Amino acid sequence: MKHTLAVLVENHPGVLSRVSGLFARRGYNITSLVVSETEDSSISRMTIVVDGDERIIEQVTKQLNKLIDVIKVNDVTNEDTVNRQLLLVRVNADNSAKGEIAQLMDIFRARIVDIGRKSLIVEATGDEEKIQAIIRSLQPFGIQEIVKAGIISMVRGPK
């Protein structure tokens, strides 16, 4: 099962390599990884999606905690979170298809950000399901290229 780990780390050079090195040498597989500075510039936040059973995830969490630069590891998989992924797709679009694609993308609240002679670039954000749905809806037109950023995740505030 896929788990999303929110990891706070010291914002030092070399921390990413320590974390990714840990995954590599212990044979854990990273599905996606996003790193960015937090509101406190001395701390970075890594959102790591990792695939594995409970035992593996427990080991991943413990081994991450063991790294000196790791401040906190939080498995947010089962928490109420907002998850977002950013998608860019360049899709085949002759003039007749452009209107159809634009309408389709409206449904997903995705945006067209570039128009080429025979193609469009679509930009979308959403959780993984929505992103997959957008990709599926564009497949009939012929997808030229897909770029996705890793998943970022935030725990919802108490209601």
Added chain:
Amino acid sequence: MHINGAQILVKALEDQGVEIIFGYPGGAVLEIFDALRESSICQILVRHEQGGAHAASGYARALGKTGVCVATSGPGATNLVTGIATAYMDSVPLVVITGQVPKAMVGTDAFQEVDITGIASPITKYSYLVQDVKDLSRIVAEAFYIAESGRPGPVLIDIPRDVSLAMEYYKPCEKVDIRSYKPNLKGHPTMIKNAIRLLSEADSPVICTGGGVINAGASLEVKKLVEITGAKVVSTLMGLGSFPGNDPAFLGMLGTYGNHAANMAVQNCDYFLALGMRFDDRVVGNPEKFAPKAKIIHIDIDPAEICKNVSVDVPIVGDLKNILKEMIQHLSEGTSKPRSINYPHHNVKIEEGLNVPWVLRSLKRLAPQDLIITTDVGQHQMWTVQHYPFNRPRTLISSGGLGTMGYGIPAALGAQLAQPDKTVVVITGDGSFQMGMPELGTIAELDLPIKIIIFNNQVLGMVRQLQHHYCGKRYAGVNFKKTLDFMYLAKAYGAEGFRIENAQEVPEVLKEALGNNKFTIIECPINPEDLVSPIVLAGDGLEKMFIFPG
């Protein structure tokens, strides 16, 4: 007053109470050696950087204090790698200092440049590449704190040459505070209660001492716990000496090369209390079949060791000494039932003759109680841990986790410098000896009265034994075809040399060597056919021990 970075480093090391540094010089550490010249710290010139790291490790393990070694950039640094990995696997506190090319040249594949912090990342607790001389004093203090606290381990400080040269005030680091590193020392009260409740219900408890008992200095607490509960004691290789080997409650080392009595107790007990150990595959055999009847209670300072290899019923993370004290306090208040469980087991017969167990028995008779033994890796190591009763902590220094041949001699060098009044004996084989040989020069130069016993079978005995079991006795790459004259070698290094020819000479030679206060090399021929026995073969549970004759 402004001093250079190298001088700041040395001052910071002095402030940490460092007395000895094992080192090898080079272009990137010129300033560091220059600064050491004027320091109270004694600099030991080793013959190979790997020996320097092993010596620092032997020093640390004999003394219970952080060992320090230094090497230059590039090959100096890579030569340390095996030593660092050995210390990492056995949780030995080291501070390892390497020189680096100047910052401006980092990343240009400069002469003797290597990314040692990258290389060492998986085998260190932490590593620093010093970017600014202003950070140096803090980094040294942090390095010692990280190396010594929690689960100990090696920390590397890589210092570019321009940082060593940069001028700055020395400001001692008063207090170390690393927000992301706070080892948990106090065990969880509910878990401790569970461990105690299960212990009072148990009929046949077994306590297993790991290396953590020695690191935590918890030998007295273990002894007390055994007195109260009547539990039997087994030990991992790393834990040997933490509980007296001659105590009637002690059943020996467990594991695939363990003592039969110890393994039988583990596989039949109903309560297994693991103290500061990591359930290594050589300790548990097949993890599915490990201690099948037992509730397993695991106390360790490193949370990542809990349930890593074997799932446990009660995990307790914290400082062993604290937790055992708490357990003892609770148990003393209640009444504990007297237990006297004995499992049928096979006692290995030791035949008089030139074989390792018999020579070790003679050594035990003649040696002082506080004798320190270092070993290399192979059959001789397994015979030593099976047959030599270690009665005190820090009297066995052996590469347990990584299994590093060539460890024994440099480790003995470090141990002898740490404990100048004690006798240090290296138990080694002719294979391992040749890997650790460079440091004979250091031992000779320092005139250290270390005794090296080479058990010579002209083969790599342990690999040969594995080929015996797993390759249908097809032996490959294990025979030394040229007979070496170790007595000439002893002479070359100015050591006393003894070649034992027959069993009758053994006590006499050992007695003379133990009393001569000189660097001594003893060669004892043994039969290449001798097998370590009993053993558990791969995939089997610990109860399935093969016993070989002889």
